[in-house]
Amino acid sequence: xxxxxxxxxxxxxxxxxxxxxxxxxxxxxxxxxxxxxxxxxxxxxxxxxxxxxxxxxxxxxxxxxxxxxxxxxxxxxxxxxxxxxxxxxxxxxxxxxxxxxxxxxxxxxxxxxxxxxxxxxxxxxxxxxxxxxxx
Amino acid sequence: xxxxxxxxxxxxxxxxxxxxxxxxxxxxxxxxxxxxxxxxxxxxxxxxxxxxxxxxxxxxxxxxxxxxxxxxxxxxxxxxxxxxxxxxxxxxxxxxxxxxxxxxxxxxxxxxxxxxxxxxxxxxxxxxxxxxxxx
DNA sequence: GTTTAATAAGACTAATTTAGTCCTATTTCA
DNA sequence: TGAAATAGGACTAAATTAGTCTTATTAAAC
Numbered sequence: 001x002x003x004x005x006x007x008x009x010x011x012x013x014x015x016x017x018x019x020x021x022x023x024x025x026x027x028x029x030x031x032x033x034x035x036x037x038x039x040x041x042x043x044x045x046x047x048x049x050x051x052x053x054x055x056x057x058x059x060x061x062x063x064x065x066x067x068x069x070x071x072x073x074x075x076x077x078x079x080x081x082x083x084x085x086x087x088x089x090x091x092x093x094x095x096x097x098x099x100x101x102x103x104x105x106x107x108x109x110x111x112x113x114x115x116x117x118x119x120x121x122x123x124x125x126x127x128x129x130x131x132x133x134x135x
Numbered sequence: 136x137x138x139x140x141x142x143x144x145x146x147x148x149x150x151x152x153x154x155x156x157x158x159x160x161x162x163x164x165x166x167x168x169x170x171x172x173x174x175x176x177x178x179x180x181x182x183x184x185x186x187x188x189x190x191x192x193x194x195x196x197x198x199x200x201x202x203x204x205x206x207x208x209x210x211x212x213x214x215x216x217x218x219x220x221x222x223x224x225x226x227x228x229x230x231x232x233x234x235x236x237x238x239x240x241x242x243x244x245x246x247x248x249x250x251x252x253x254x255x256x257x258x259x260x261x262x263x264x265x266x267x268x269x270x
Numbered sequence: 271g272t273t274t275a276a277t278a279a280g281a282c283t284a285a286t287t288t289a290g291t292c293c294t295a296t297t298t299c300a
Numbered sequence: 301t302g303a304a305a306t307a308g309g310a311c312t313a314a315a316t317t318a319g320t321c322t323t324a325t326t327a328a329a330c
Contacts, residue, residue, distance in 0.1 A: 002137055002216070002223040002257075004250075005288065009226060012246045028305065036245075039290055048307060061298025064305040077253065081137070088137045091144060110171075111147045114269035115139075118212065121260050122137075125253075134249035140317065163276065174319055183278060196327025199276040 007084045010038050010046045015080065016135040018056060019072055026065030046084055053083035072132035081126060090122065091115050142219040145173050145181045150215065151270040153191060154207055161200030181219055188218035207267035216261060225257065226250050 017032045029047055033040040047066055051058045057069040068075075081088055094116045152167045164182055168175040182201055186193045192204040203210075216223050229251045 002139060002220060002225060003227075004137060004225045006290095007288085009246060009250075012249070016245055030305085041292080042290060044306075045308080051306090058306060059298090060296075060306050062302095062304045063299055064297080066306090085137065090137060090139045092138075110151055111144060111270070114147070115144075117269065118260075118264065121264075122257065125256050125260060129253065129256075134252065135246070141319095142317085165276085176321080177319060179277075180279080186277090193277060194327090195277050195325075197273095197275040198328055199326080201277090 002090070004081070005085060006042070007046050007049075008081055010036075010043055011050055011080050011084045012131075012135065013038065014043065014047060014066075015050070015055065015068070015075075015131055018066055018068055019131070019135065021067075026059050026067045028065045031065075049083050050080070053079065055079055055083055072135075073130050075131045076127050077129040077131070077134065078123060078126035080131070090119050094119055137225070139216070140220060141177070142181050142184075143216055145171075145178055146185055146215050146219045147266075147270065148173065149178065149182060149185070149201075150190065150203070150210075150266055153201055153203055154266070154270065156202075161194050161202040163200040166200075184218050185215070188214065190214055190218055207270075208265050210266045211262050212264040212266070212269065213258060213261035215266070225254050229254055 013036050014032050017035060018027050021027050029040060029044050032038065032047075033043050047056065047058070050056045051066070054069055055075055056066045058064065058066050091112075093112050148171050149167050152170060153162050156162050164175060164179050167173065167182075168178050182191065182193070185191045186201070189204055190210055191201045193199065193201050226247075228247050
């Protein structure tokens with residue numbers, strides 16, 4: 001597969017929407033949901049996850065909403081993906097703390113190290129792309 | 136997600152297994168399946184897909200099996216992934232030939248081009264890694 | 271020629287993951 | 301206190317992946 005889930009798509013769209021709003025006001029989930037035709041509930045959760053990871057900040061209450069919490073040049077693709085994709089490692093066994101036991105194949109390590117290298121390269125790529133660059 | 140499926144894992148393990156066999160004889164699916172604890176039927180399909188894409192070559196009949204069809208230096212990770220992952224694009228809408236209609240969100244194009252760029256970078260990475268390098 | 275052991279391939283089922291929905295609580299401004 | 305926003309847990313539906321089963325085809329060996 002290697003696909004990014006809808007959550008990442010929605011996160012990118014949301015961040016772009018929020019970034020475009022330059023009048024100082026925050027943006028509500030409903031505005032984004034309506035504007036981009038994204039399911040409201042799902043989008044809400046994505047926004048909450050982005051908030052937890054400090055990619056955006058939220059304001060509660062009736063005048064609430066979301067705004068960027070950082071300079072678009074200092075937020076990278078990896079921040080967004082990590083906020084939203086529960087396990088984005090290209091394979092299970094290269095997670096931190098995983099041991100031989102977690103591997104179904106006792107010979108798994110034959111490809112484990114190589115794949116870890118590939119993962120590092122992907123990380124590097126995602127870390128090099130700021131949302132200012134790509135959106 | 137961004138995970139590679141088991142098929143890619145099995146493909147890499149199989150290619151490594153075949154590459155290690157240097158006595159000129161071909162390797163059977165059963166040998167790989169037994170050696171690495173991979174479900175035989177699933178592995179068979181992976182091997183068939185690799186054969187179709189000329190990553191390996193097959194010999195039918197009772198003395199049959201598989202062997203590499205190319206120099207390990209000239210086969211890259213992208214060859215293996217493309218042989219085995221039906222759609223490995225990081226998102227739907229950047230497939231060749233997909234139009235606005237294929238996109239659920241009429242504003243999808245807001246992230247389409249950026250994601251296409253990311254895809255290109257990933258492709259570049261996978262194309263630069265030969266199986267000789269990583270296995 | 272028949273047997274045997276291999277690849278080739280389609281159809282199907284089970285398991286897992288993703289996508290989406292529903293409901294309730296909490297916050298804060300008017 | 302009411303209205304409209306975020307926060308978040310539980311649940312269902314849909315899609316994808318993983319694995320199984322079955323049959324056909326191929327080619328060496330007897």
